[in-house]
Amino acid sequence: MKLATWNVNSLGVRLPQVLDWLAANPVDVLALQELKMTDDKFPAHAFLELDYHAQCFGQKTYNGVALLSRTQPAAVVRNIPGFADDMARVIGATFSFPDTAVADVRIINAYFPNGQEPGSAKFAYKMAWLAALHQWVRGELGMHSRLVLMGDYNITFDDLDVWDPEGMRGQIHCTEEERQHLRALIDLGLSDSFRLFAQAPQSDKSYSWWDYRNFAFKRNHGLRIDHILVSQALVPLVRSCVIDKAPRKNERPSDHAPVVLELYP
DNA sequence: ATGACGGAAGTTTTCCGA
Secondary structure, eight states, rough: OEEEEEESSSSHHHHHHHHHHHHHHHHHHEEEEOOOOOGGEEEEEEEHHHTTTEEEOOOOSSOOOOEESSSSSSEEEESSSOOOOSSSSSSEEEEEOTTOOOEEEEEEEEOOOOOOOOOOOHHHHHHHHHHHHHHHHHHHHHHSSEEEEEOOOOOOOGGGGBSSSHHHHTTSSSSHHHHHHHHHHHHHEEGGGGGGGGOOOOSOOOEEOOOOOOOTTTOEEEEEEEEEEEEEETTEEEEEEOOOOGGGGSSEEEEEOOOOOOOOO
């Protein structure tokens, strides 16, 4: 059983790549971020042709998230309940996987705010959003022992997730305040599935995002900011978590790569 | 100090992302 997350940086532009990737990687659930389109433009028919149901939460120009899945989900929620937000950043739902022993998994797909710069109004919004997410996920975990929180977090855990830790120290995605919020999510009883596996010492550092500029992908100048966190009940089921760099090598790629979680059935 | 690159809106330039 496989779940994946991918910030596509405009589904309008990236739809052919998403369809190609899904055909080659028929995951059970795919969480998309940065659709940059309203719901009336969402290409549900194209996904239906590949036998995927779609739940979307779109917005003009910015943000927008969706959940594609083999099975029809229940209890779909859009954005963080009780947190007033103009932006479409969160979609969650409950899934069962009839071909496996895994049932009633609560899956939350989130596009965390960027935050722009410490001290800015956008950074303050990011902090408030993170606090609201934490409170909500705490409650969700109380109701759903099997929970996955995945998406574009726009936060690195530590130096291992950063190509230039010294140069980026204290910068956006790398501040102590952001990382405290990320660790607070971990402290609710979630694990970073990618870090359940030791990275080979001789291998390059692993990232999920590379700037379009300065040949950053070719030079592996990136950040690991797309994460799949799983609740403790799911940890024993985690078989692998890998970042698929192949789509980043396409013509006109997204700046993010998909992250894929495999669970034992 | 700024821009690089890419997307969107919408019109020749701006905002935003990370």
